[in-house]
Amino acid sequence: MGLLGGGYCMSAGLLGAEESSKSDAGRLQNYRNAAEKIRPLFAKKKEPQFGDWLDQKKEPGQTFAQYLASSPNTRTAERTRLYLQPIGGFTKAEEEVLAILREFMELHFGLKVIRLATIGTERIPENARRYPAGAIAEQLHTPFLLDRLLIPNRPKDAVAVLAITASDLWPGDGWNFVFGVASLKQRVGVWSTSRFGDPEKERTRFLRRVLQVAIHETGHMFGIKHCTAYECCMNGSNSLEESDRASMVFCCECDPKLWWSCNLEPIARARALAEFAKRNSLEREAAEWAGIATALGRS
Numbered sequence: 001m002g003l004l005g006g007g008y009c010m011s012a013g014l015l016g017a018e019e020s021s022k023s024d025a026g027r028l029q030n031y032r033n034a035a036e037k038i039r040p041l042f043a044k045k046k047e048p049q050f051g052d053w054l055d056q057k058k059e060p061g062q063t064f065a066q067y068l069a070s071s072p073n074t075r076t077a078e079r080t081r082l083y084l085q086p087i088g089g090f091t092k093a094e095e096e097v098l099a100i101l102r103e104f105m106e107l108h109f110g111l112k113v114i115r116l117a118t119i120g121t122e123r124i125p126e127n128a129r130r131y132p133a134g135a136i137a138e139q140l141h142t143p144f145l146l147d148r149l150l151i152p153n154r155p156k157d158a159v160a161v162l163a164i165t166a167s168d169l170w171p172g173d174g175w176n177f178v179f180g181v182a183s184l185k186q187r188v189g190v191w192s193t194s195r196f197g198d199p200e201k202e203r204t205r206f207l208r209r210v211l212q213v214a215i216h217e218t219g220h221m222f223g224i225k226h227c228t229a230y231e232c233c234m235n236g237s238n239s240l241e242e243s244d245r246a247s248m249v250f251c252c253e254c255d256p257k258l259w260w261s262c263n264l265e266p267i268a269r270a271r272a273l274a275e276f277a278k279r280n281s282l283e284r285e286a287a288e289w290a291g292i293a294t295a296l297g298r299s
């Protein structure tokens, strides 16, 4: 069974940290106050079902305070952009979803998102590709993609580079497949849409899966570990069924990590995300972000 996030999720050692300054102290206190306003909106993480991520993995979670103490990757004066790196081709329907993804990521992280020129799969050598019996598509080897393609070509102003492919992925021996992997240390990640269903017949479901995995993996690249405290987009996931059950919204421990690392304005962002979700028929998320905006607006 493939794992969402895989072994790269837990890499240690982070780059791009900046020393806290006095002006940061006020910003931090505002974020702490805002986190308390939205805490009642989030359900504690439920007991895992058989086969779920936390049924099979013991993870400690990560509070906002622990996150700050880890000197996470953040936006800096030099690193101001997120990059999307397509690997291989996409259908017209998939391309439409990728355009929506780009808009969503700009709202979610408050950063300019640049789409890089596609890297053709012909650039991937035979020993980094396979087509095992029963596979749904050709598989690409994630260590090659991260170490040989993404890291050497990572732009200097990249907070992170997120690669996306319609090919299937595998991370190494002993794995059937992986949905995606991200490195906390190197600011690169890759994930696949190959198991997300038909983007024409079930467009909203496909879109939701794309958006959810993109912000989960990008969250890792900002140094955010899997969440074990609340029902949250940063929960680990062992299957598509489990990630479909999960929220697409970051909880009151995890969203402040992004407010901090991306220097976000929480109320305006929550309003914009609610409006985006409504416009794209994501009813559940529209209601959740609207609730967050309302709670944040209370004095």
Ligand SMILES: [Zn+2]
Pocket (backbone or CB within 6 Å): 004, 005, 006, 009, 216, 220, 226, 235, 236, 237
């Ligand atoms: Zn993960």
Ligand SMILES: [Zn+2]
Pocket (backbone or CB within 6 Å): 227, 228, 229, 230, 231, 232, 233, 234, 235, 250, 251, 252, 253, 254, 255
């Ligand atoms: Zn969380």
